[in-house]
Amino acid sequence: MQKTLLAILSQIESVVIGKPHECRLALACLLAQGHLLIEDLPGMGKTTLAQALAKNLSLSYQRTQFTSDLLPSDVIGISIFNSETKQFELHKGPIFNQVVLADEINRASPKTQSALLEAMAENQVSIDGITHILPRPFFVIATQNPLFHAGTYPLPESQLDRFMMKISLGFPDIDAEKSILLSNNVQATESTLINDIICVDTLISMQNTIENVHASTSIIEYIIALCRISRGQEMTEKTDKIVCKPLSPRAGKALLAAARAWAFIDNRDYLLPDDIKAVFYNVCEHRLDLNITEQQHVSGSISERILDAVNVLNPLNA
Template sequence: MTATDTRAPLTAEQAGWFAETFERLVGNVSQAVLGKPHVVRLAFTCLLSSGHLLLEDYPGTGKTSLARALAATVQASHSRIQFTPDLLPSDVTGVTIYDQESHQFQFHKGPIFASVVLADEINRASPKTQSALLEVMEEGRVTVDGIPHEVGRPFIVLATQNPIEQAGTYRLPEAQLDRFLMRSSIGYPDTDATIAILAGSAIRDRSATLSPVITGSAVVDMSDLAASVYVDPAVLSYVTQIAEATRRAPEIALGVSVRGALSLVRAAKTWAASQGRHYVIPDDVKTLAEPVLAHRLVLDAEAEFEGAQAGTSLTRILAEVAPPAQRASVTS
């Protein structure tokens, strides 16, 4: 927990159970998504931090398999939305229809009402349809005709976009990107993983063979435990210095917001618990800085034209901002 949290801090015993369960979750999904344990860890970190994941990757790298395997592992509902230019907001959130028999309006839920939602090629939808996701991703509810509808917990949106093919796409605005806790990519598997995939070519869907490890309610419990991880004021100051450094960097037009800094702290808590610790260390922050912060940075147009990249700038900033050398005493 942070200095202002009032919830009971995570104990060392709870952290040990969390790490053991986390490894079982990662191991289960890794049976379907071969050779990509780090990406799987990031996906579960997003899920247990009540965040969302943006996957920028080429077709055929296993994005759908990751979403299905995630849902199967936590015994949760799963839906897939194929975003196209003609997709309407109501196609995502749902619509209110008048029932002639009951003489009442009834709300018919859209595919966003699932625990694990795969938003495929999200940048192909119009800005109006993309904006339909803003409320549900931030607040966990959909408002239709002035009536709010909760999507429930757990809830994660795994959105994908092709980094190469940009024809007919709409660039995600900064407000939309800021709703994603992390951005990552699966990438092509290495040689050994590719051979294993080819050897199992008779299996059409590896995620369908997975057995659940925990229930959806247990995921909520793990999220609450992760939120109670202790964060020393020195680490909070470290995150603040990183965020402020991005705002001062000459090649960055828009640096990390307070929401971005909060996201980094939330993710670092979950990452620390997954390592069996009940407190966050600076290395947790450094490990997650790029997937959590890079997509929130807007480069200066001239710097971007000259080939500057957000990840490179962030790496330089992490090298310049000194992490805290010691922390205060940690309660357990």
């Protein structure tokens, strides 16, 4: 199982060149059954990453380009009267795929956004009073442009919270960029991807195994300590109060799940504080940040300040 996972990872990394950490995070997010938000400038490889993930895992995949005039029914689906059979037939929208790529989600109107996000939260959609269960695994990858771009509707916090992780790819380094420029075309790369490494059942069993990755009391306490610091509940003398939005228990759960997946990719059946640290920024930064637009690549983010304030070995009795 581990081998397959590494094979998938190397496949993805071969497509999204020079971003191994982000690739790994994306995979962890998928394995932890969370949804992924990729925020970056256009042309940084967001779509490529999403495609690579979907195709490698042999999941059904559809991409939807969100625009300002996109309607909820365009995403979810619609019942249309068939004049021949004299019946309403359901035309399923792109959301009925296992992997849904919602490109530039912040271009759509809030109404459409919320339709998608509701489906993400509940794993089911209701059309004309009939509830349809969405397929499993169900994984939404949304991309968004930075909010200072024109014509965007920022996602409200409540909806941001539904994404387990937010990652941004950033500019590649020199070597990576070289190989990006030298590779022929996207099509050729994509074609190599279409060899199914695992089946859906394996993926689901992986997800189940991840839920059993052991988290010791010390780890749980670590997560609690991180959350409490963000809420200003536990302040040591050394650290000033960190101004941020408080982390909800749901955020804590997401953090734990993501860290478990991270540990699993690392071939471990137990959690280390290192796992929490590795995923903390991507899981929590978008939940903490007061002004999403401003702090993008700045070091010394809120996440880091929170991590610095907590004693790793003895989290609650610091």
